[in-house]
Amino acid sequence: MADQHKPGETVKTSGIYKVVKEGGGGPKFKVTCVEGEHFPPTGGR
Template sequence: MAEQHKPGQKVETSGIYRVVREGDGGSAFEVTCVEGEHFPPTRSGKGAHYELVHAATHSHKHHELGSAG
């Protein structure tokens, strides 16, 4: 089972997250969430959570990109 994150929690890892709404018959969808921000609230209310599908590094944090210094 994937680690679950609740709306309002701080995003620790940037990437693509699946939004799972409990009791909604599997109508999950994917969104991008950014490290340091908070998982947004959902319109469906209670029982929704986020699961990391694919982590991604910001270009300015990648060792192969950005300024050499």
């Protein structure tokens, strides 16, 4: 299983990450994250 990260954590490796919302609801999408920045909020509950 791939590593999972939470919004606000520091990105350790730049790349494109698939967003998986808790409970599996909502639209599926990917985000580009840059090393040293923070993972963005998902905008959902």
